[in-house]
Amino acid sequence: MSSRRTYHHGDLRQAVLTAALDVIATEGPSALSLRDLARRAGVSHAAPAHHFKDRAGLLTAVATEGFDLLAVALGEAADLKDAGVRYVRFAADHPAHFQVMFQPDLHRPDDPDLLAAKERAGDRLRAGVAGLPGGGTRGTDPRLAGVAAWSLAHGFATLLLSHNLEGPIGEQDPEEVFRTLARLLFADDAPQPPGE
Amino acid sequence: MSSRRTYHHGDLRQAVLTAALDVIATEGPSALSLRDLARRAGVSHAAPAHHFKDRAGLLTAVATEGFDLLAVALGEAADLKDAGVRYVRFAADHPAHFQVMFQPDLHRPDDPDLLAAKERAGDRLRAGVAGLPGGGTRGTDPRLAGVAAWSLAHGFATLLLSHNLEGPIGEQDPEEVFRTLARLLFADDAPQPPGE
DNA sequence: CGGCAAACTTGTCAATGCCTAGATTTGGCG
DNA sequence: CGCCAAATCTAGGCATTGACAAGTTTGCCG
Known part of the structure; x- marks a missing residue:
């Protein structure tokens, strides 16, 4: 310095x-x-x-960068469950980005760069849901399945960052816990390809 | 005035x-x-x-009131799915409380009143999970089932308040959408005990 | 070499949080 | 009834901040 x-x-x-x-x-x-x-x-x-420009401008830049990082992380996902794990990992690795991204009152909601980055991340999310086998969601509206998966991952990540899971899951590795949750809720009663 | x-x-x-x-x-x-x-x-x-006292004190009071209101709302729930719906409804009806409650950097985390209220709300959450039939969670650790349900409801509520569900679910009633999600994920494939 | 735009500085103003001292009211107690 | 102590609110002041408006320095390009 x-x-x-x-x-x-x-x-x-x-x-x-x-x-x-x-x-x-x-x-x-x-x-x-x-x-x-x-x-x-x-x-x-x-x-x-x-x-x-100003405080809101700085936070908008943070959010934009965050959505882009998230898009990259989700783009590398193998399937929906993996996308969820990467979502949680992103929140844990980039807590500042994550907090700002989902607090609209902190940034300019109409910023074009922000909207574009948000769009890119949303595309990756939808792409992950599209790869779902019919069994996992029992043939329901894929948008609903997307909201379900997003809600689960987002809720877990948010609770994790707000220190609300320290009681229930204690010392366990959050990613592993989330993997268990995903297995629990997104019952793959359809036959999965072997391996892993 | x-x-x-x-x-x-x-x-x-x-x-x-x-x-x-x-x-x-x-x-x-x-x-x-x-x-x-x-x-x-x-x-x-x-x-x-x-x-x-100061700004943090005011926000701590808001959070405390919020956890108490949430405890009341959850206390009236019939079962876990109903508790989830009430959780989402609470967030929609009391957005200010909800936002402050889950932003620890806004309040004094060691305030005794706040901790007590948080405890009361947590008790109601756990009580809701305890009433779960084994089938819904396939005999897994009830703490995990609790985190799963909480994550789903919390994530849905958070995304709703941060205006991130306006694209996917459009004009539909959020509560109804959440009900569908809960039905989708918490598959009640085990026979339910009659009579409730 | 001249000039020009971007990057940075300095100075200023209103607004805010928080502190202290003082004023007013209320409630209780002899 | 009278009086005191605590609770409630007012008034003033100080350091910090965000935002704005000039100036200054620097690198670059013709």
Whole structure:
């Protein structure tokens, strides 16, 4: 940290973003202060505004980045159950992104970049559901099956991040617990391909 | 509004609380300002502090009230599926409470009243799971079944409040959609005990 | 080399949270 | 009835913050 020799920071946008993620992950979004981020980056108090316009702009950028990361993670999923596991893993690995993504009052809901990233992530979600064998959902509306799977993964992830699962599941590995839940609810009474 | 005739407000605590719920429900917790609430109640800017100490104290009170309301709602549930529906209904009817309840960075996590209320709500949740017939969960650990049901209901409620279900389920009644989900996932393939 | 736009700084203003001291009212108790 | 203590509310002040409006420096491109 300390004194910068160059007038230009070089990569202030990224520096502010990562500092913001750090603060949000440890103290929550409400503790975020643009001036504090500026201090951490060693720049003047108004410098971040040039990259993000204002507080809402910064958080919108965080959410956008989050949806893109989520889209990548879901894109690598083998099947729906795996997609759920990756969803939970994403929340655990990127708690700051996750929190901001699903708190619409923190960002500009009409931001075009945000909407596009949201769309990309939504596509991956729907793609995961499309690969479902009919047995798992008993031939019901695939949109419903999608909402069901999304709700389960999202609820588990949210409860995990809000420290509400520390009682019930204790020390166990969250991913493993979620895998069990998915097995429990999405009964694969249709024959699965062998292996694994 | 404007001039109050009495020096004492009479029920400032409740007035501030309901005003806070109004603001949170429409603009989110981040838009909450103690001074604004004071203005709405027609009192001086420091009056609310006497009842809630500070911002975190006010939000802690909101969360506490929320967990108590939730405990009441869950207490009236007939079975686990009904408890889930009531959970979703609670979130829809009390969006401000719900948002604050599950955002630990907004309140004092060690507040005794809050912890007690949380405990009461948790008891009702566990009670609902205890009434499960073995078939629904295929004889698995009841704690796991509880986490599964909670995750599903919580995820659905959260996605609903963050406006993420407006695409998939459109105009349909959320409660009815959730009922379908619960029927879909918690397959009652085991014979139910007659009479309830 | 000239200029121009982006990146950053400095200064300012209103609003907020929180603290302290003082004013008013209420309720209780002799 | 009188009086005191606690509860409730007011008033003022201070540090911090977000947002805005100029200026400054830097890199780049013709």
